Amino acid sequence: MSCLAALLAALCLGAAVVARGQLTDDFYDYSCPHAEDIVKARVTSAMKAEARMGASLLRLHFHDCFVNGCDGSLLLDGSNSEKLAGPNLNSARGFEVVDAIKADLETACPGVVSCADVLALAAKYGVLLSGGPDLDVLLGRRDGLVANQSGANSNLPSPFDSISTIIKKFKDVGLNETTDVVALSGGHTIGRSRCALFSRRLSNFSPTSSVDPTLNASLATSLQALCQGGDGNQTAALDAGSADAFDNHYFQNLLTNRGLLSSDQGLLSSADAGANATRPLVQLYSANSERFLCDFRRSMLRMGNIRPLTGSAGQIRKNCRAVN
Ligand code: HEM
Ligand SMILES: *[C@@H]1O[C@H](CO)[C@@H](O)[C@H](O)[C@H]1NC(C)=O
Numbered sequence: 001m002s003c004l005a006a007l008l009a010a011l012c013l014g015a016a017v018v019a020r021g022q023l024t025d026d027f028y029d030y031s032c033p034h035a036e037d038i039v040k041a042r043v044t045s046a047m048k049a050e051a052r053m054g055a056s057l058l059r060l061h062f063h064d065c066f067v068n069g070c071d072g073s074l075l076l077d078g079s080n081s082e083k084l085a086g087p088n089l090n091s092a093r094g095f096e097v098v099d100a101i102k103a104d105l106e107t108a109c110p111g112v113v114s115c116a117d118v119l120a121l122a123a124k125y126g127v128l129l130s131g132g133p134d135l136d137v138l139l140g141r142r143d144g145l146v147a148n149q150s151g152a153n154s155n156l157p158s159p160f161d162s163i164s165t166i167i168k169k170f171k172d173v174g175l176n177e178t179t180d181v182v183a184l185s186g187g188h189t190i191g192r193s194r195c196a197l198f199s200r201r202l203s204n205f206s207p208t209s210s211v212d213p214t215l216n217a218s219l220a221t222s223l224q225a226l227c228q229g230g231d232g233n234q235t236a237a238l239d240a241g242s243a244d245a246f247d248n249h250y251f252q253n254l255l256t257n258r259g260l261l262s263s264d265q266g267l268l269s270s271a272d273a274g275a276n277a278t279r280p281l282v283q284l285y286s287a288n289s290e291r292f293l294c295d296f297r298r299s300m301l302r303m304g305n306i307r308p309l310t311g312s313a314g315q316i317r318k319n320c321r322a323v324n
């Protein structure tokens with residue numbers, strides 16, 4: 001199937017499954033015609049100040065969609081905030097950029113554009129302005145009324161999870177166990193990770209090996225230097241060599257054991273049964289950039305379609321941090 005045909009198939013499938021109130025690509029054409037330009041302008045200036053912000057915004061959309069669907073629940077503050085869950089605490093970033101986008105949108109078209117859609121559009125421009133594909137984004141999500149901290153703790157994949165567990169977490173939100181897991185992991189072609197999330201690969205790894213045997217020795221040496229002293233907040237590029245460029249080097253790195261997280265390298269190298277399904281796709285995407293970019297586009301559409309609130313469900317928040 002060509003990429004275009006595949007995209008159309010993905011859209012038509014979505015239309016068949018979501019009977020009513022489904023998302024559309026022209027949702028704000030009349031109610032807020034400049035919505036996309038407003039998001040783009042803010043993401044552009046944020047990435048001029050710090051290129052990494054594109055990655056941070058992409059991750060926010062992912063962390064929103066995996067918890068109660070793509071409903072902006074990640075953005076709510078308060079004691080049950082998802083921001084305080086393990087996978088997000090001292091980790092998820094870009095909330096100030098989202099606030100600035102939302103403030104501009106409220107000035108231009110008050111009460112119209114949802115926070116959940118802001119995350120989808122910010123992810124689109126984060127990818128595009130990193131040199132990635134121009135993602136199709138469907139719009140019309142409404143904002144949830146509750147945050148779900150325990151859901152964030154249980155649903156979001158951890159870098160310490162086995163590949164089988166990661167596959168299960170994707171299936172639990174309705175995503176495909178092979179293409180979606182591997183193509184979306186390719187989001188790690190941009191961005192950074194803190195030492196706390198990979199340093200266990202660098203020393204006292206197992207009774208027989210100090211360093212993770214599936215970690216490239218020269219990369220291990222430089223990461224040991226970075227993380228020594230135990231500052232878990234030091235960061236390394238998820239895609240060594242092209243940290244801020246959206247490309248398929250992430251997959252090429254896996255072929256030379258240069259995946260940063262255990263969950264990255266595991267897609268190719270893990271002995272876990274789940275890796276039997278992911279390994280061939282790593283090999284395909286490392287050799288075929290077009291296929292990666294096409295599958296990433298399709299998978300992002302599917303991720304953005306996870307259980308959206310539509311019609312009169314939820315609300316359009318005025319401030320993404322609190323319900324109205
Ligand atoms: C497959 C399971 C996944 C696991 C285990 C995982 C885990 C992680 C971890 C541990 C970090 C570093 C966090 C930190 O240093 O505090 C990270 C960063 C990141 N993740 Fe994932 N992730 C996964 C899937 C995804 C998906 C599906 C996307 C998006 C499509 C994504 C996009 C990102 C991005 C862009 C960053 C860098 C963020 C930044 O630099 O601020 N990840 N991920
Ligand atoms: C929180 O997320 C969990 C896991 O997805 C789900 O079972 C639970 O119903 C959610 N709770 C609320 C209040 O939405």
Ligand SMILES: *[C@@H]1O[C@H](CO)[C@@H](O)[C@H](O)[C@H]1NC(C)=O
Nearest residue numbers: 175176177178179180295298
């Ligand atoms: C996942 O996607 C692949 C390729 O697009 C397809 O062959 C496979 O049947 C899908 N699996 C499921 C469970 O939908």
Ligand SMILES: *[C@@H]1O[C@H](CO)[C@@H](O)[C@H](O)[C@H]1NC(C)=O
Nearest residue numbers: 089090196230231232233234
């Ligand atoms: C990382 O920084 C956060 C916030 O500044 C701090 O609370 C935490 O203790 C630091 N973590 C490590 C492992 O140094």
Ligand SMILES: *[C@@H]1O[C@H](CO)[C@@H](O)[C@H](O)[C@H]1NC(C)=O
Nearest residue numbers: 216217218219255256257258
């Ligand atoms: C480790 O990475 C270097 C490039 O940084 C590469 O030349 C070497 O072949 C890699 N080693 C293995 C075992 O893949």
Ligand SMILES: *[C@@H]1O[C@H](CO)[C@@H](O)[C@H](O)[C@H]1NC(C)=O
Nearest residue numbers: 271272273274275276277279
């Ligand atoms: C995974 O592949 C290995 C070797 O190719 C094979 O021995 C093993 O049985 C496979 N596991 C599953 C669950 O298919």
